Amino acid sequence: MRIKVGMKALILGAALVAEVAHAQSSVQLYGLLDAFVGYKKPMNGQSSVIAGNGGMTAPYFGLRGSEDIGGGTKVIFxxxxxxNIQNGSMGRTGFPHDGLFSRNAYVGVSGQYGTATAGLIPPLLWFSTITFNPFWNSFVFSxxxxxxxxxxNGQGVFGNAGEWWNSVYYASPSFNGLVGRAMYSFGNDPGHLGQNKWSGxxxxxxxxxxxxxxxxxxxxxxxAGDLGTVLPGLTTQxxxxxxxxxxxxxxxxxxxxxxxWDSISNGDVGIDTGQVGFEIPVGIGRILGSDAYSKxxxxSSVYRNTWxxxxxxxxxKRTDVYAAVRSDRASKMSSGITIGGGLRTQF
Incomplete structure (x- = not known):
């Protein structure tokens, strides 16, 4: 009888230890799929009917996890x-350098003193760009x-939209909603195009x-050749x-x-961009609107207006359908328009 009671206690103890260990660490598989069909006529281009990839959000999959190592500190990754949902290939359409894990690939620690990570990390400017517009990170409609x-025509932010390689990142704890962040990306190779990137x-x-x-x-x-695909003569942006x-x-x-500010050997260029947007709940759905103007x-004096x-x-809770239209105009170019409807689901 004592042996049976002892075995039950041992089994119960092992189960409790396993449950605590499971609570201290976790791994999650997740992702998003987004496909749409529509009509597209780019500025100065020809029209076409398309089956598109990522109308509202570029499809992705991910694996994230954390381990509690005590003292309120966690190791995270x-x-x-x-x-591309249309052909199954890795990466986003038009981004030839996207690898297997090109959206995020980092490891770090998080605790009472903030969060620090290292690896391939999206830049702070990218997060601000997508957070303060109603179309979030859409490369089709935002x-x-x-x-x-x-x-x-030379306008735009260089250095990759979605990720900085060889990066270190720190975010402070939140002080009543106030957070400070800093990021630096190493070039690793002499003369590398991406060397000396930093952000706050x-x-x-x-x-x-x-x-x-x-x-x-x-x-x-x-x-030689380092700036050919960016902007000839560019030294600092x-x-x-x-x-x-x-x-x-x-x-x-x-x-x-x-x-x-683009510091160029034959003369500097400044680009000003303003954007206003709104999100209006209508029943359980919502209407999104945005307008951006750049000059x-x-x-080189160029203007562009897109709504x-x-x-x-x-x-x-995981799936939505959408319909959207985007109009594009720029100096000395014929106007463009994109119209589409799609389905987006998360897992």
Whole structure:
């Protein structure tokens, strides 16, 4: 009888230890799929009917986890990769350098003194760009994303939209909604295009109001061929971005202002971009709207105006359908338009 009781106690103790160990560490598989069909006519281009990839969000899958190592500190990691739902290939459309884990690939620690990570990490400017516009990170319908990362005639932010390689990152604890962040990316190789990238951010989020100020600087070497795919003669690009949003329950308002300085051997160029947007609940769905305007000054003067309107309807907590239209105009170019509807689901 004592043996049976002892065995039961041993089994119960082992189960409790296993349960505690499971609570101290976790691993999660997750992702998102987004496909749409539509009509597209780019500026100065020919029209076509398309089956598109990632109308609202570029599809991705990920594996994240954490381990509690005591004292309120956790070891964290995240591995995320883009894929094209139309043909099954890795990466986003138009991003030839996307690898297996090109969305996130980092390991770090998080605790009472903040969070520190190292690896492949999205830059702070990217997060501010997508947070303060209603179309989030859409490369198809978000005017602010297109103006910032799909530039026109030398306009735009360089150094990759979605990730910085060889990076270290730190975020402070939240002080009543106030958070400071800093990031640096190493070149690793002499003369590497991505060397000397750094960025800093101060953000605040409390009671429906959020704001952020980000500064980013990238220095480029002048080795032969190093700048050919970016902007000839470019030595330094500096960017400041101010974002704000305010949720009034019946409407959420968005705004951004961004200034880019391009230091070029034959004359500097400045690019000013402004964006306003809104999100209006309609039943269980929502109407999204955004307008962005950019103008460059210096030896090249170019303007661009893009607006978008969308209706998003949730079918469940994980799945939604959407319809959207985007209009694009720029100096000395014929106008462009994109119209589409899609389905997006998470797992």
């Amino acid at each position: 995240d591995l995320e990769g883009y894929f 005017p602010m994303v297109l103006h910032s990362y799909v530039g026109l 951010q101060v953000s605040y989020n409390n009671s429906g109001f959020a704001t952020s100020v980000v500064y980013q600087q990238i220095k480029y070497s002048l080795n 500096s960017v400041v971005n101010l974002g704000v949003s305010y949720d009034l329950n019946y409407v959420k308002l968005y705004g951004q202002y961004q200034h880019v 460059s000054t210096g030896h 978008a309107l969308s209706y998003d309807y949730p079918l469940s």
